[in-house]
């Protein structure tokens with residue numbers, strides 16, 4: 001019998017609610033192409049109900065709302081959520097593997113990170129209590145000034161499908177810790193674990209309306225949030241194209257947005273590195289999460305003097321990556337999330353070929369898998385900087401390669417992108433790593449590694465990769481307004 005996912009409704013005002021239009025969307029297992037359940041599809045009417053609930057929860061009459069509660073009070077709920085997430089780790093990881101094709105082991109690590117994120121922001125939210133009324137020194141003695149940090153209000157949180165619950169937690173945890181109330185709109189392609197988060201919120205007794213979870217299509221459930229006058233901010237993670245649409249809608253109301261968008265990040269490998277370690281990080285940096293990572297280091301720049309040896313190792317190892325159903329033991333690469341994404345990736349590969357690039361390995365669907373949206377891990381050489389594969393985000397297991405001779409050339413090639421999310425530099429010369437890190441146009445730099453992410457450190461990009469930072473104290477500040485209070489004495 002085919003696996004299935006729990007059947008849920010929308011989470012509004014602390015309760016399960018049928019979508020007003022009673023619409024549902026299928027959940028498709030990308031490894032088998034089978035329908036394994038469905039999710040509710042919210043529309044503008046449901047957004048209205050969720051906004052009203054979030055507004056009531058934000059400041060209940062007489063100042064007893066979530067916004068006015070202490071950081072310590074709010075932190076209790078965040079810690080309780082973290083604890084329930086940990087208790088349900090195995091089940092949540094399996095649901096993510098079924099819903100978006102992520103290898104089970106990787107999904108389990110993500111769930112650990114989800115719990116860690118809620119715990120981290122519980123601590124930061126609690127610390128907010130001690131930071132209120134910080135004095136500002138003024139040049140005139142008869143004036144006194146202090147600072148209040150206040151939650152923005154009702155916030156809209158719109159997330160993508162590649163890390164379903166983790167991307168949600170990066171927004172929900174700091175928003176709630178800051179005292180905002182929120183409406184989460186996960187991707188229609190992977191909403192299952194976000195609906196489980198709703199159940200967890202009910203179990204821990206989160207006050208009604210503090211968090212509302214609306215699944216559904218971007219145009220039907222996301223767009224009404226961006227243009228809603230009572231949603232005070234949109235925090236968005238997704239494609240640059242949708243980011244632009246959201247920013248345009250928000251601009252009509254001068255609504256702040258933070259945008260975590262796509263990338264085409266470089267990884268630079270200099271001569272003298274440990275070839276095996278560098279090949280491992282290169283594979284990890286591009287094929288992790290089936291290559292569907294915004295920060296994937298998907299443009300490899302390798303120094304000419306070691307290119308042949310390095311590529312021989314990299315291509316050999318890439319061919320041995322186990323591609324299978326994500327629930328199978330030892331799976332290293334599962335299917336991409338959807339038929340649409342599969343077709344898009346295959347088109348990128350065929351365009352690269354027609355533009356004159358060479359497929360060094362992969363480039364097709366794996367022969368041993370008849371069903372599912374599987375793409376072989378693919379490495380493409382003979383690439384030049386005018387090719388689509390060099391310029392555009394593939395969001396799949398596809399690495400393109402170019403060689404360079406000098407450090408200056410490597411930096412120039414690395415910065416030859418409209419995006420500016422991340423970058424990696426692998427060299428045994430740490431001064432070189434430091435220098436290159438300073439010159440690269442990126443919000444995140446990795447030295448002698450690729451992709452490690454910690455909720456304490458800021459996350460986000462420059463250029464077409466967006467603006468604003470998530471995680472760390474920057475993540476909390478995303479949801480706070482700063483107010484100065486000045487007194488004449």
Ligand code: NAD
Nearest residue numbers: 159160161186187218222223238239242260261262263294
């Ligand atoms: P997407 O832009 O298609 O969708 C993201 C979310 O926006 C979904 O919830 C979708 O329903 C919603 N949406 C779509 N149209 C909308 C509209 N008009 N108004 C409001 N909401 C709308 O992105 P995706 O395909 O889900 O995710 C892949 C993209 O996300 C990639 O480009 C990837 O690089 C990016 N991403 C970035 C980061 C980061 O931290 N920078 C992290 C993960 C993914």
